[in-house]
Amino acid sequence: MPSPDNTNLINAAALESLIAGAAWDDDVLGLIESAIAAFETYHGKVIAHEFAQLIHTGGDYAKVAAADHDRTIAHNSMLSKVGQLNRLAAAQGLPPIYAGIVSQDQPYRREVATAVFAYLQTIIEHRS
Numbered sequence: 001m002p003s004p005d006n007t008n009l010i011n012a013a014a015l016e017s018l019i020a021g022a023a024w025d026d027d028v029l030g031l032i033e034s035a036i037a038a039f040e041t042y043h044g045k046v047i048a049h050e051f052a053q054l055i056h057t058g059g060d061y062a063k064v065a066a067a068d069h070d071r072t073i074a075h076n077s078m079l080s081k082v083g084q085l086n087r088l089a090a091a092q093g094l095p096p097i098y099a100g101i102v103s104q105d106q107p108y109r110r111e112v113a114t115a116v117f118a119y120l121q122t123i124i125e126h127r128s
Contacts, residue, residue, distance in 0.1 A: 008100050008111055008114065008115050009098075009115050009118060010097060010098055010115050010116060010118070010119035011095055011096065011097055011098070011099065012119065012122070014089055014094045014096065014097050015032075015085070015089075015097050017089075017092075017094050018032060018085065018089050018094055018097065019032055021092045021094070022088070022092075028088065031084060031088065032085065035081035035082070035084060035085050038077050038078045038080075038081040039078060039081075039116045039119070039120055040120065041074050041077070041078070042071075042074040042075055042077070042078040042113070042116065043116070043117065043120055044074075045067070045070050045073075045074040046071055046074075046113075048067050048070065048071070049064075049067040049068055049070070049071040052064045052066075052067035053067075075109065075113060076104060078112070078116060079102055079103070079104055079109060079112055082097065082098050082102050083102045085097040085098070086098060086102065098115055100112065100115065
């Protein structure tokens with residue numbers, strides 16, 4: 001559950017402001033686009049891992065281990081991208097995109113993932 005001060009959420013308004021402020025800079029927009037793509041890549045790897053566990057329970061452990069490895073790599077990449085977005089936001093004088101602790105340590109890595117998943121769910125719910 002998000003904290004009352006919303007530190008455990010992706011700040012969509014700050015992200016939109018970051019994008020608007022970088023409209024003139026294709027390199028920065030590319031970094032932002034790469035970060036958002038990492039959100040979805042991680043999401044896909046989580047789903048793939050969950051289905052690998054379901055399909056291969058009691059069977060091919062190597063496939064589950066490979067899916068887990070891919071998920072971990074995508075998670076680490078997503079964490080790096082959230083940190084990068086926070087640095088870009090700070091450089092533009094914006095609040096952090098994610099105001100919680102961005103770390104590969106538990107419980108923080110899971111909290112960032114939860115915030116990213118909530119952000120993706122909001123996008124899906126409000127798609128046109």
